[in-house]
Amino acid sequence: MSARALGQAKDLDPGFHLALLMLDELVGRQASPAGRVGGMIARTGARGRLRRMNLWLRLFLACGLLSTLSLGGLAWWQQRGFADGFVAYLDSVAHDRAVLVADRLADLYVAEQGWDRLRTDPMRFGGLLEGRPEGRPPQPPAPTVPRMPPPVPATDDFGRPAPGPAADSALFTRLRLVDAEGRYVAGSRRSTQPLEPVPVRVDDETVGYVEVAALPAAGGSLEQVFASGQRQATWTAVLVAIGVALLLGLLLARRIVRPLRDLSAGTQALAAGDYAQRIDVPAGDEIGALARDFNHLAHSLAEAREARRRWGQDIAHELRTPIAVLQAELQTLIDGVRPLDRTALVSLDAECTRLATLVGDLKSLELAEAGALEYRFAQEDFGELVDERVASHRSGLQAAGLAVAWHAPSGSVQLSLDRQRMAQLIDNLLLNARLYTDAPGEVAVSLRADDDAVQLVVEDSAPGVTDHDLPRLFDRLFRADPARERGRGGSGLGLAICEAIARAHGGSIAASHAALGGLRVSVSLPRGAG
Secondary structure, eight states: OHHHHHHHHHHHHHHHHHHHHHHHHHHHTTSSSHHHHHHHHHHHHHHHHHHHHHHHHHHHHHHHHHHHHHHHHHHHHHHHHHHHHHHHHHHHHHHHHHHHHHHHHHHHHHTTTTSHHHHHOOOHHHHHHOOOGGGOOOOOTTTTTOOOOOOOOOTTTSSOOSSSSSHHHEEEEETEETTTTOOOEOOOOSSBBBEEEEEETTTTTEEEEEEBBBBSSSSHHHHHHHHHHHHHHHHHHHHHHEEEEEEEHHHHHHHHHHHHHHHHHHHHHHTOTTTTTTOOOOOOOOHHHHHHHHHHHHHHHHHHOOOOOOHHHHHEEEEHHHHHHHHHHHHHHHHHHHOHHHHHHHHHHHHHHHHHHHHHHHHHHHHTTTTTTTOOOOOEEEHHHHHHHHHHHHHHHHHHTEEEEOOOOOOOOOEEOOOHHHHHHHHHHHHHHHHTSSEEEEEEEEEEESSEEEEEEEEEEEEEETTGGGGGTSSSOOSSSSSHTTTTTTOOOOOHHHHHHHHHTTTTEEEEOTTTTEEEEEEEEEEOOO
């Protein structure tokens, strides 16, 4: 870009001049291969520095850049519109004044029968602009009369110069009179392109024209002083607004980043195993929700670690008992204290069976909770399946001194289910009732169905379960009385496996107090299960 063009841009607007300088510098750098390579290296380095910046600094710079561009662009657009509108206003004022001057010049033309006297005395033209009779020069005041201070230039409601003597003096530099042939008579001798001329008419004949020269780009008139003041006030307000926006952006960036730093420190603490870490962010926005999720995650991890610790202890405890019994019986056989007969072998087989059952239940439960337990769903008559399993357990229940009541549905109950897994669920419930119900007692099984769901209920007589233990019955290896219940032969995993199977079928399982005095377990399955 040429120096002349830059100089003209500087005369127009300082902000626009600065933008052109930046554009010229950018074009100059890209004009040669070395400049292009240097620009690429600079941009790559800038991106690297931007990535290394702290988040609060990037937010602050983004806020500053946005406010600067928006306010600067708004101010530039406002100044551009103001300049165009102000020039149009001044031209309108000048045209209106030219109309008044044309009327005075028409009277003068009639009085003097031409423009000859006005050609020889150009100062009379200025008098006509100020409204003095026949354009005579002003008379000096008498020496004895004290002179008053000059009046303050009048302005309109918008702070703009109002038409008057001062404005007429400024107009003297823009107005000129030419005769009907376009020859110069009086007034301004500027060579700028005039605006639309105002004819001077006498008896419907045009005897001359009052021309208004175009407003100059630079000067010292009151109008231009006013425009310069407005421009300075606008840019000052923009700078103040940008400063306030930067300050607010800094405060906002720090407010946003502070809880994120706390979350980062808390995450590092969680990674190090400190699950007691909590974040206190009272805000109700997205960052507050993230902090609450973090606290929930820390609580869940702490509970999972505690459950894993208890799980390991419970497994070790459960495996230790059958292994200790096996070791004791084998030792008595080795020492010859007990003869190796059928009774000893049956006892060893029972302990091995119990150990294998516990290991199998553990494997089934782990597969179910991991979602890896295989299910083969098919349309089955659930009532027929329950009837089959009750018949299979009836002799064992009766041998334990328990009466069996089976309330079968009146019709077929069709469900999509895995027959093997659902049979395992029913077997576990009936086995649980047989192991933990005192004789003589009772076990009642019922099946109810409606259009939406099917409910299987297994309840038994005393002993019952306390309110404190009811919610924990489906925990792994939980026993209300471990010393007593282990002697009954249960693994402590039956109800947990039942819960996993019910969930896999889209249903639920719950425990409550039974009307018979013992435990009531209900399994609800949707008709669309599977």
